[in-house]
Amino acid sequence: MIILEHLREIFCEVFDDDEIELTPEMTANDVDGWDSLSHVNLIVTIETRFKIRFTQKELLTFKNVGDLNRSINDKVSINR
């Protein structure tokens, strides 16, 4: 839950919109401004703030926010 809230804060910062509410089903099509270039900003910010790294293969498997959140949780728990 804490990770999801932190992720929401990153989304708000990257897409400059304080009203974004994350749902597991949410995709780039649901967030105005989520294009391929801002996606790079999103991933770089997530990696830096959570101190994790995604592989290229992992990035390709993310279909929605739920996938992204699950992967962050897995990586953060390994780092602990």
Next chain:
Amino acid sequence: MLLNQYNIGYICTKQQCDNGLADKIAFRWIAASSVPVNYSFNDLDLQSNKFANILSALGLQTGDIFFTFLPKCPEQFFCFLGALKKEVICGTLFSNFGDEALLDRLGDSGTVGIVTKKSFLKKIRRIVNQLPKLKYVLVVDIDEHQDDTFLSYPKMMADASDGYDTPLTTADTPSVLHYTSGSTGKPKGVLHVHKSLLHQVKTSQEVLQLNADEILWCTADQGWVTGTSYGIIGPWSLGVSQIHFGGMYDADQWFKVLAEEKVTIWYSAPTALRMLMQEDDAVFQKYDLSHLKHIFSVGEPLNPEVIQWSKRVLGKEIYDTWFQTETGAIMISNRPGIDIRPGSMGTPVKGIKPAILADDGEPVCDGVQGNLCLKLGWSSMFVTYLNKDDVYQKKFINGHYFTGDTAVRDMDGYFWFKGRSDDVINTGGHLISPFEIESALLELEEVAESGVIAAPDEMLFEKVVAFVNLNQGFEPSKELEIKLRLYISNKVSSIATPQDLIFVDKVPKNKSGKIMRRVLKARYLGEDEGDISTLED
């Protein structure tokens, strides 16, 4: 057709209805996650009439300026065509523009009104106090007016009449406004007039091969000239049905659209095509593209590898086309009926007379690189840079328009793009001013100096590279890099975000303080820096 009626809004809607196409699908709107909706030419006519009536009720007059700031959505088309019916100049803004980019464009144009989405209001609210002429912000997804400025578009549309008598509009009445970036100074407002549609229609027919039986999918955003010239004006002036897709790039989804919607003509961009080229061939093999007749591309040079890939995987040629915001429509192209020379821009469209000229306006020989210029005399040519007519006048010499691109003409009359004669960056088909990015970076307290260049990129054609020298007391860090990236993305645009951000001790300048981008580029690419005698100590 009414004699001497040049009104783009009228011709794209009412004229099509009068020609018997009222019930024909003008566009099929495919949102990313909902059921597709068809809009007929009659729908397009009535909805744009309503919007013209809204602008009348708000007191907008002929020649006033109104902007759309929307992602792809049906309202974009109703507002654009409605404003043109009312003879209001309609500008369109790329939906990922940030505050600075918006302020530059809305402020310079003195726009009276804008239509936008709730999620973009934060950006508008941050700059609205610096826009004294902005009276109305119409919001497409709020149900109630917030005050006298922030108004509910649905509420106003519900109350508006769907009958509107479009005035008889002359050929030279101002119509569409797009802002374009230069290497110095703020973006410039490129103003077109209603007669532009003559060349837009002609090239839709002669280059894109559009006729009333075709189904067109032009993937360009309406914030750019391709999105208005060939995503609205050209096809709808010919009664052509279009697909408009609201989703982001997704290879599977895109090919599903092409196959299921039986698209016959597809107009896209090299960056998108290069992204598709990265996919496994199996992605494409499951779709039936037998309806697809032609693929066209615009925005940046199309590398021969993409053409070869398309022939191998899709069984189709890709025809590269070339034009600029200023020219309003296609000038030079590869197209069905002429031999394609992969990597070339193609040959001039009928009636267009390009020339390769030296800086003094004298022609150079075939095979020699020079300035790509166009002899004046086509209807979609812009008529001025808004508020900067002096800059506009400097674009001409000996009856030719200097495009800012450099090229070579071969002995068979094919043109080959070589680059820009200035520092403008072409990334993913969008022109970005290094000056805009440098200026935005300098607004941050951490940044003492910045220099921005274009570097070659396999996917984007060119990528933005920023060199940053920090003020004393600040140290480079990953967190600071993120701050700078997000600042550019949210203040200027996501497309302006530096792909590489390099912290340096000094940004090279000449003795008059001008950033020597040529030196930065040479250093980045590991090339010889050339003459550095003018470099400051």
